[in-house]
Amino acid sequence: MTTTASAPAAVTSGVRGGPWATLVAIAFGVIMVALDGTIVAVANPAIGADLQTSLAELQWVTHGYLLGLAVFLITAGKLGDRFGYRRMYMVGIIGFVVVSVAIALSSGVVALVAFRIAQGVFGAIISPAAMGLLRAAFPPHRLSQAFGVFGGMLGAASAGGPIIGGMLVSSFGWQSVFYINVPVGVVAVLLGVWLLAPNRAADPGSRFDLVGVGLLSVAMFALVWALVEAPVVGWTAPVTLGSAAVALAVGTLFVLWERRVVDPLLPLGIFRSASVSIGVVLMILVALGLIGSLFFITFYLQGVHGYSPLVAGMVTLPMSITMAIGSPLGGRIIDRVGTRVPVAVGLLAAALALFGLSLLRPDSGVAFMGIWFVLLGGGLSVVMTGATAAIIGNAPVRYAGVASGVQQSAMQLGGSLGTAALGAVLSAAIVSSLPRHFAAAGLPEIGAEEATAMASVVSQGGAAVPEGAAPDVAAAITQASHLAFMDGMHLAFGIASVVMVAAALLSLLMKPAPRGGEAVVHI
Known part of the structure; x- marks a missing residue:
């Protein structure tokens, strides 16, 4: 059947409830969630030293947040549709702040990781609710502009996390990266009370599935777990294959269940829109290119160049600035000329930037890197805006929360896939080329097993220098290791560049969202 839903009527008084007032109101909450996804990476060494954690335990400080976020996003979107975006947004903000304080007060890693998972859950509540508020407040012909500003805030906050985290940790300790959420959260709550229209549910009559x-929670948990563990234990390890099998089996059951239930959690009919389906794929690829590239660039800048985390963050600042400017500008362009051409051009720009990054050398200068960072940030910011508009703008308003959850989930999965799959490519290239670089440096010959054992250190931009090695030997090993790392990074960026070109061709199949006020979906 064909269903058409109109936006819930917003009750406004003066500025309150207006489109730009809504955007201002959600800004601090959105920035807070995005910032916590990257700011903690800088604090991890200090957390590990203070709480005396192992490397595996420390990794879960990051993985726990990712799991909580990815597993709950679509469900949180449905809660927003069912109970109102304003109500769920405020619940998410308050919960996020309370859990942040609990994390800062944690004296053990187990409690800290548990609270990080809870923080991810509350972050998952905030993001779809914020998107739903935008979808309901802005007219269709201005949605891309709103999503552009939204995407600019996300991109700038994510990329700026390492810089802000470096300053906070060096001045006030690791707890400060969580305490900072208190004043930000208070401002977010006050703005929400003042500027957001009274709560109105978009889909109040539906039953909760x-x-x-x-089923979706188990499938998403297993999928993210497989992507998180694969780089550590291997792609063919039982835990990786087992998690992937569970994700596939339970995911299939979820699809079969959603096809027969009266009020599904995820109405599969929204994917009959080619623009929605293509937008999801493009969002995965955007995250793959953005988060995957930042992952490698961090190791390149800190390991090969020897920069501190703060300096490395400053080097990538041009990308942050370009994303902050490019997203709203891209939204304006998309509102005027449609989705396909700007998104295709953005993907081609990203492909060229990734190709340029594949040409980096161990001694490349900041100016040369900056050219490609600017091009990558500008290209991906337009794509992110266009893909978001395609997914949410082509879904009925009453499913705006669910559609936003799908969009955010795609981005999280793309980031995990980028670091896992491209990381595997990097490691394989290092194992293959390391013996050759050792031989060229006049070092003793090493076999595949030795290269494999060294790959974990080399893939992070380091060098497995034996204790007590002579200075000239240590220098030769370091140079050979860095050259092997560069081989792997070049291949990973080359593959990512080809993927972006393929995505550009796919984007030409998208259609603009309906401009009459509502999307029409056949369910």
């Missing part, structure tokens, strides 16, 4: 929630 508890079976769907359970």
